[in-house]
Amino acid sequence: MYLQVFAQLLFPAYEEFLSKKYSKSSFFHKKYIVPLFSKTRVFQFTLSKIVLRSAFVVLTTIIATMVPFFNAVVGLLGAIAFWPLNLLNVVTLLISLLAAAASIINIIEILKHVVFLKTQL
Incomplete structure (x- = not known):
């Protein structure tokens, strides 16, 4: 849980790096728009954001279930950082x-x- 929260700062950095590296890939650049309750409010995303962030959440969840003290270690790192x-x-x-x-x-x-x-x- 803590790692997923702290990693929110990393997502834009690696997404920008990968989008520059693969500048012609629609996976990183094609934007999908979903209207929310009205035409003025929309949810905008790329496939890379959905897939890579979901994979990160799944990976950290698997690691957290395999290592019983995983949250304690991440909590310690957060305490040291703050x-x-x-x-x-x-x-x-x-x-x-x-x-x-x-x-x-x-x-x-x-x-x-x-x-x-x-x-x-």
Whole structure:
């Protein structure tokens, strides 16, 4: 499941590579159009997208059933790939906490000098 989601970024790259390699093949270039509920909304595809993506899904499903820990391995790879995002969240949390603390200290300092309806700085 995870591999199929992460592979969505790879599909356009290898489809473009293969369409350039086989530039005269209708398998990669002939577009089929299926109208969806109206003539203005259409689903557009090539045979290569349907066949190659379906083959990828079938292949990963077969591998996942043959290797019982396949999803765990792919999950580990995903965690390794996305750890910088988690680190970024921690850093921004720390900056937000420091900014909140500085604002509270500033409010306390200003309130020390407040006279009713008048401030003295």
